[in-house]
Amino acid sequence: MEIKPIRIIMNGVTGRMGTNQHLDRSITAIIEQGGVKGSNDLILMPEVLLTGRSEHKLKVLAEKFGKRAIGKPYEYTTDLDGALEGKFGKFDIFFDASGTLQRAGFIEKAVKAGLAIYCEKPTAVETAEAVRLAKLVDEAGLKNGVVQDKLWLPGFRKIKMLKELGFFGNILSVRGEFGYWVFTGLDTDQPAQRPSWNYRSEDGGGMMIDMFCHWRYVIDNVFGPVKSLVAWGATDLPERRSEDGSVFPCTADDSAYAMFLLEDGTMVQFNSSWCTRVRRDDLLTVQVDGVKGSAVAGLREVVVQSAADTPKPVWNPDIPQPIDFYKGWSDVPNNIEYDNAFKIQWELFLRHVALDEPWRYSLMEGAKGVQLAELGMQSWKEKRWVDVPELN
């Protein structure tokens, strides 16, 4: 059995996503499970170097996760340039989960070092910049990818399965409700639960740039290509408290409403808000209505109602509602174990890099998400439908 090390520089791992989803639940989990099986006699085993600005934070993470996975601290350094120049040996992959506005600078450095590149979304806040980065890595002949984690959520996987089974018949519409209340930090004993830059457009924040990137790859991969959209955004809450305790004015949209018309005529709507209180099955719910059946997906669970199970309500506000609408749905069973979505995508990327397996979640695919967000903002500003041109 050959154990092939895949050496990864992990940059920006002190952040929320970098620590929780990438370092903890993906790479450390992959090492703990014994690597990724490449074939009957090949295991791909990640080896990591953590990079960032704070030596102390890196040390804490390296000790905590390294000891768990390999019995000793992971390697770490604040000298990213040195790492890219080979000070810590040769690497295969550069991964970045730093802030969106820092992404381009880091990707450019990794391109110069000739590493395969994997990074968080969005790759930029403007389409032209996202396309420039995608072309930069493509022209350098480097394997590359952007996180498109929602595709591996059990909820969307089940919707894809139902679609393939023909459960829906002709799909008519899709309605997504996303969000929850993100505290401002201004109320006593109610700290904010997301980074404050999310609410400052000058720092790369904003609901459209955050979520339309996700909606683009979800729609493209699960329902079909987007033809045009109309969107509206709002900065609902004018002030929030920052990590340093100061109060700052919010400059980014914290709610966004959009209708996406697909090429085949399907209407897909997504409401996204950090200023909404949840009274639905999950933080994201997506209802798919087809001629033969409907489904409502949460992050993990999906319920379905076929044409034959559909109740026949009568509009009468003068009596209490006689139908319990929730009772007419049945659960889609969990016939397999669903692994962490970020981890699944990491495993596919490792296989792509080491074994040349097919991969479609490139920086150019990621740029399409940035494009949808930018067009959403244009639609909002100009109060009109806009078409989604092909990116090249």
Ligand SMILES: NC(=O)c1ccc[n+]([C@@H]2O[C@H](COP(=O)([O-])OP(=O)(O)OC[C@H]3O[C@@H](n4cnc5c(N)ncnc54)[C@H](O)[C@@H]3O)[C@@H](O)[C@H]2O)c1
């Ligand atoms: N895939 C998803 O579902 C998802 C969800 C949330 C965020 N994200 C994306 O992940 C990225 C990180 O978001 P987060 O929520 O973890 O933010 P965060 O603020 O918690 O983390 C940002 C990280 O970047 C580092 N950083 C900031 N400025 C830097 C600089 N000048 N030089 C070097 N490092 C710098 C910080 O130290 C920190 O490690 C963003 O691009 C965000 O859009 C993706």
